[in-house]
Amino acid sequence: MRNDISNLLTFIGKDSIWRERLHDVVAEHLMPALTEFEINDDDMSDILGEPWPGVLWGCGFEDFLGRHYGKDNIVDLYLKRRGWNETSPNRDYFTALRDTPVSLYEITNVKPGASMVLKDLLGGREAITVVEKSATQSLNKWDKIVVRVIADGDQHIISGALLAFSPDAVEILFDGLRHTLGLDESAVIALSKEQLHKCAPIFTSAWLFDTLPRAMYPQQQTFLNSDGDEVMFHDLRFQLAPRVLQKDIRERLKDIKNLIPDGARYWNWVAPIRKRTTNEAEGLMLDTQIDGKTILGTLELKGKALLIGVNSSNRAAKIEALVTKATGDLLKTPLTTIRTVEQMMEEEHPDDYEEDDLPPEIAQQIAHEYMDNHYRETLDTPVPALGNKTPRKAVKSAAGRAQVVEWLKQIENRSAKRDDSTIGEYDFGWMWQELGLQRDP
Incomplete structure (x- = not known):
């Protein structure tokens, strides 16, 4: 089976030293949040539900594969002793996981069930197309994700542990990285491969510090x-x-x-x-x-x-x-x-109306006309996320343009996530054009 880690896990489980090391690395990823919110592993599993306990454990496991203890590394040791029993794709996959750091990526294009284009927001790599079927079914343009992007022959794939980051989670991550690296609040964060490897637990912690309180204390729509x-x-x-x-x-x-x-x-x-x-x-x-x-x-x-x-x-x-x-x-x-x-x-009461009373195309037209009017008004309305400036005024400065770009990405991304297709299919391109901004990289 391709990318099958079962034999590697068995190998680790039989060695008490390596088993304990894996446990310690996973704890590095989870313990800051568990301590902060005064919960344990079982509480976290109950709060988050599936599949998150396994995904979070995977974040620690993938980090562990890249750790070195003196000159020792678990992937090197395993391939040396048991590599003969693995398929060539599996050996290549383990090696790639060992060498590839986690990073924060922005999705700039997505083809559901096929691929997505990722822009590395921390490591400075050029945008790269990733072949992926399952994850692209639920991800949207401008989503930000934390994952490892691995070379696989002449194409790229993602590792198994993927975390989708909200704007708040991104801010928590940036704050954590600046604190760890001793950077000023205004400093642009650009990490080397080695720094990304060392900071891996911060990514998981940032996701948990954003996700756990929202799951524990859900807010109703206002x-x-x-x-x-x-x-x-x-x-x-x-x-x-x-x-x-x-x-x-x-x-x-x-x-x-x-x-x-x-x-x-x-x-x-x-x-x-x-x-x-x-x-x-x-x-x-x-x-x-x-x-x-x-x-x-x-x-x-x-x-x-x-x-x-x-x-x-x-x-x-x-x-x-x-x-x-x-x-x-x-x-x-x-x-x-x-x-x-x-x-x-x-x-x-459902009997009071028929769903087919309003044809879908008419419903979409009405919704889109409303959104046109709403967002045209918004362009001249002070927006808190833009320092209470209107979008039209904010784009007049370089810093303001960057803020407006992020603001547009967020409202476009939120719209794409709506279950209502009449809203999810709305095209925000006219707003980018009217504000003189480049929508696609």
Whole structure:
């Protein structure tokens, strides 16, 4: 079997010295995080689930194959004593693992089920095409991964231990490398082959310091409206006072600014679209727009009641005050029902609609038009990741251009990971072009 390590593991397991050395190297990769979060190996396995315990052990194992103890190295010893019993591809693979350090790579192109192009972000190597089937099924362009890239004849492959790094994990890694190497915060990190070999445990630790707390303390998705308020649906029901007619209420509602009639009994409560200046990446924005305005809520006269729907407590308080002032004693004190986003989703019934009511191509067109409008607005909105500068202003400096490139990569990468294909297939190329940036290396 190609790249079969079973005989090598058996060889190590029969020698107490080498077995203990392997255990110690794996511990170097895991113990900083286990100690920090006060958990043990079994806890980690339960928290992360499969396949991560095996992958993390593999990170330590691959590092161990490159370690030298004086003049001794386990790969050299094994091939000397048992190499005759291994296939030529296996001998070459063990030797390559021994000599190849781990590094951080950025995926600049991916062909699912076939190959991917990797850019070495630490070792200074040129972009290289890697033949890979399984991993490319779940990886996307601009993903960052930690792995060993191994020469295999006239092509390249990756080792078995692969860790996908989030932007936060990358920052933790860079901080760890700067601390270990005594570099300033602004220093560009470029490591030699020897340095990469010595720093291997830092890569695993960085991944764990990012992944473990998110797995232990998962955060729920935050939904915001354009005012920056957390979305909480409020339904207000104003009962009409005795002998009050709908026409009486309609006449009074004319005094409220920003109420746009949509028929005889329905109004949209609107406001000019505001440029968001808060952490837009921290929450998913839920708001509807119409004719260049944001819909803050809806009002409907139905029977002997005025029904109002808004998506935050602040908006509920504002519209209640406006309506009460305009209508006086024509309406009774409202009854209010409050629901979370999750409760709203649970209340939806599949029988209320048919999936085929909206053709996929129309759904995609609507989604892409929304994203066009959203991101065109974002180009002129201060972004926290860019030092609260707008993307258009940030690209005017060299440092800002680098930040914008990373920002674009992140939003494009996040979009590609969405299960919804209408969003996952969105083309961000126009944003790169409009900002005057090179999208592909």
